[in-house]
Amino acid sequence: MTRTVQDASYGPFAGLRAAVTGGTSGLGLALVRELLGRGARVAFVARDRERVERVAREHGRAHGIVGDVSRKEDIYPIAMQIVGSLGGLDILVNNASALGPTPLALLGDTDCEDFERALATNVLGPFRLTKALLGALAASARNGRGAVVLNVSSDAAINAYPRWGAYGASKAALRHLSHVWNEELLAEGVSVLSLDPGDMDTPLHAVAVPDSDPATLKHPGTAAREFAEAIAAALPARSPGNAPRRAAVARVNAS
Amino acid sequence: MIAASQPTQRPPQAKLLAVDARGHIGHLRRSALADLLKPGDHVIANDAATLPASLHGNHVPTGDRIEVRLAGRRSLAVDDVSDFSAIVFGAGDSRTRTEDRPLPPRLAPGDRLALGPLSATVEKTLGYPRLVSLRFEGTPDAIRAGLARHGRPIQYAHVPRPLALWDVWTPIAGPPVAFEAPSAGFALDWRTIAAMRIRGVAFDTITHAAGLSSTGDAELDRRLPFDEPYRIPDATASAIRRTQAEGGRIIAIGTTVVRALEHAASRDGFVHGGEGLATQRIGAASRLRVVDALLTGIHEPGTSHYRLLRSFADENTLRRANAELGAHGYRTHEFGDSVLIEKKACRAAYVYPVHGMHDSQAFAHSMEL
Numbered sequence: 001m002t003r004t005v006q007d008a009s010y011g012p013f014a015g016l017r018a019a020v021t022g023g024t025s026g027l028g029l030a031l032v033r034e035l036l037g038r039g040a041r042v043a044f045v046a047r048d049r050e051r052v053e054r055v056a057r058e059h060g061r062a063h064g065i066v067g068d069v070s071r072k073e074d075i076y077p078i079a080m081q082i083v084g085s086l087g088g089l090d091i092l093v094n095n096a097s098a099l100g101p102t103p104l105a106l107l108g109d110t111d112c113e114d115f116e117r118a119l120a121t122n123v124l125g126p127f128r129l130t131k132a133l134l135g136a137l138a139a140s141a142r143n144g145r146g147a148v149v150l151n152v153s154s155d156a157a158i159n160a161y162p163r164w165g166a167y168g169a170s171k172a173a174l175r176h177l178s179h180v181w182n183e184e185l186l187a188e189g190v191s192v193l194s195l196d197p198g199d200m201d202t203p204l205h206a207v208a209v210p211d212s213d214p215a216t217l218k219h220p221g222t223a224a225r226e227f228a229e230a231i232a233a234a235l236p237a238r239s240p241g242n243a244p245r246r247a248a249v250a251r252v253n254a255s
Numbered sequence: 256m257i258a259a260s261q262p263t264q265r266p267p268q269a270k271l272l273a274v275d276a277r278g279h280i281g282h283l284r285r286s287a288l289a290d291l292l293k294p295g296d297h298v299i300a301n302d303a304a305t306l307p308a309s310l311h312g313n314h315v316p317t318g319d320r321i322e323v324r325l326a327g328r329r330s331l332a333v334d335d336v337s338d339f340s341a342i343v344f345g346a347g348d349s350r351t352r353t354e355d356r357p358l359p360p361r362l363a364p365g366d367r368l369a370l371g372p373l374s375a376t377v378e379k380t381l382g383y384p385r386l387v388s389l390r391f392e393g394t395p396d397a398i399r400a401g402l403a404r405h406g407r408p409i410q411y412a413h414v415p416r417p418l419a420l421w422d423v424w425t426p427i428a429g430p431p432v433a434f435e436a437p438s439a440g441f442a443l444d445w446r447t448i449a450a451m452r453i454r455g456v457a458f459d460t461i462t463h464a465a466g467l468s469s470t471g472d473a474e475l476d477r478r479l480p481f482d483e484p485y486r487i488p489d490a491t492a493s494a495i496r497r498t499q500a501e502g503g504r505i506i507a508i509g510t511t512v513v514r515a516l517e518h519a520a521s522r523d524g525f526v527h528g529g530e531g532l533a534t535q536r537i538g539a540a541s542r543l544r545v546v547d548a549l550l551t552g553i554h555e556p557g558t559s560h561y562r563l564l565r566s567f568a569d570e571n572t573l574r575r576a577n578a579e580l581g582a583h584g585y586r587t588h589e590f591g592d593s594v595l596i597e598k599k600a601c602r603a604a605y606v607y608p609v610h611g612m613h614d615s616q617a618f619a620h621s622m623e624l
Contacts, residue, residue, distance in 0.1 A: 056396075063396055064396070065400070066400065073419075075421075076419070076420035076421055076424065077307075077403035077404065077420070078403075079304075080304065080306070080307070080399070080402075080403050080420065080431040081396075081399050081400060081403050083304065083429055083430050083431060084333065084336070084399045084430070084431045085333060085395070085396060085399060086333070087331075087333045087430060088429060088430065089429075132421075132424070132428075134426070134427075134445075135302050135304070135424075135425070135426065135427040135428040135429040135460075136302075136428075136429035136430070138427065139302050139427075139429050139460050139488075142458075142459060142460070142488075142490070142491075143488045143490045143491075144490060184445075187449065187452060188445075188448075
């Protein structure tokens with residue numbers, strides 16, 4: 001496997017426009033920082049106004065948007081603010097996730113409402129937001145900038161872990177949706193990725209597995225770096241005329 | 256004709272009236288739009304998303320209820336969201352026809368307007384009781400958040416159900432810069448775009464800040480459309496020039512696309528990429544230099560949209576088309592049926608002496624399917 005490593009201001013992200021949902025904590029916040037660090041322009045979405053304002057203050061160039069992707073009524077206002085603030089969109093990361101029942105519960109003990117919340121956040125939210133932003137993403141692809149949707153998955157989307165039923169089933173649906181959509185959007189030039197970051201030291205994981213040892217978990221910054229590499233690999237190669245950017249890109253083999 | 260009152264963008268029974276370059280008229284299902292196109296054609300649509308441009312609130316000096324409809328801006332720059340021109344109505348809502356809405360209180364420069372979470376100041380009055388330029392307070396992000404939270408899409412008296420943003424964003428909607436929906440684009444879905452690609456028809460988008468269709472003031476309506484900023488990506492501009500060089504037809508989805516492309520080509524006949532401000536009005540006397548055919552909604556005589564159609568066809572052809580629309584129960588307005596009209600052959604032949612005739616024959620032939 002090859003990975004692309006680049007200088008912050010000349011890499012494949014320089015000038016690209018990215019949006020991250022669930023951007024005020026855990027992997028989402030790490031991705032906001034990673035993408036900003038690589039020269040992208042970033043908008044992020046989260047539910048809590050105070051936290052959005054705090055993260056926006058701490059990262060002067062990022063656009064903070066208050067909204068809940070699980071609410072149908074919030075989707076178009078969110079999309080409007082994303083494309084309005086960035087002027088277009090090249091990268092969308094559907095990262096916001098809901099566990100379902102907390103503490104985690106056997107399916108037989110899971111309230112329908114908790115399952116519905118997991119589906120609304122983990123499946124319908126990414127579906128609706130991606131659909132609302134598809135015009136902007138496809139326009140970016142047509143203009144040669146490329147377009148990538150990254151849906152954050154989980155090993156619970158594949159393996160049958162007891163007590164992870166609501167979360168696992170919703171993430172399995174998201175994973176399949178990603179694969180179908182990727183096939184459908186191939187000709188439009190939009191890539192849809194489904195990636196599992198692994199078990200990370202995040203607030204979501206702490207709620208799911210309260211007694212886990214953080215030292216055994218992946219740092220979200222590490223996962224964010226890996227995701228950025230995967231997005232870069234899915235973007236089209238810059239044109240040969242774009243020498244400054246190309247010159248700063250070095251290819252290395254990853255283990 | 257009947258106004259379409261259900262906000263469904265693509266009803267399965269939607270109709271398409273096709274008028275070819277020789278004035279021949281055909282009736283089709285609109286879902287078969289791609290069948291009317293042929294290899295080498297180039298479809299250009301407007302990817303502007305629709306702003307929630309209707310803001311209810313108060314005129315602070317009098318305390319009177321008002322509705323502000325944002326109507327224009329000078330550029331598409333992402334940070335240029337403080338200054339707008341706007342139409343202001345008095346109390347009431349969209350259940351009243353726009354032309355029957357009461358005037359706002361007398362507006363003067365410096366008057367503050369409280370619009371939900373947004374606060375604006377009247378900068379200038381613009382010669383009509385309803386028309387002002389206003390400035391929002393706050394950062395661009397705060398203004399966008401306020402619009403997103405408090406604004407509603409401009410509503411229509413002929414559509415009883417309240418319109419949400421998802422009703423008025425076309426499937427290809429991108430930058431939120433239109434004040435009313437570029438509704439010709441409702442006809443497009445991803446299936447149609449894929450079908451065009453398979454037929455060898457190119458598809459590209461521009462962004463044009465479509466303005467208001469009606470102001471409620473007859474005198475002001477005669478000034479429509481207002482100036483509208485647009486952006487044509489460089490890649491789209493060069494693709495259009497390539498299509499023209501190869502003799503393909505440029506097919507505009509919506510009158511806003513005609514306005515932008517013709518404005519961008521007004522200097523030397525070639526479409527140039529970049530941002531511009533479309534100021535011209537298109538009518539019978541205009542010579543189209545870029546657009547060969549137009550897909551548009553159904554507009555009544557007297558509107559600026561209808562006047563624009565005169566640049567494609569003569570009065571006699573339009574009158575015959577209107578008679579057909581009436582006789583076959585076509586539905587008007589934003590969510591209604593569509594017309595695909597090709598530029599009159601003699602004009603086409605004037606601009607493209609070799610390909611004009613060939614194209615119109617193929618177009619007429621394709622309509623006999």
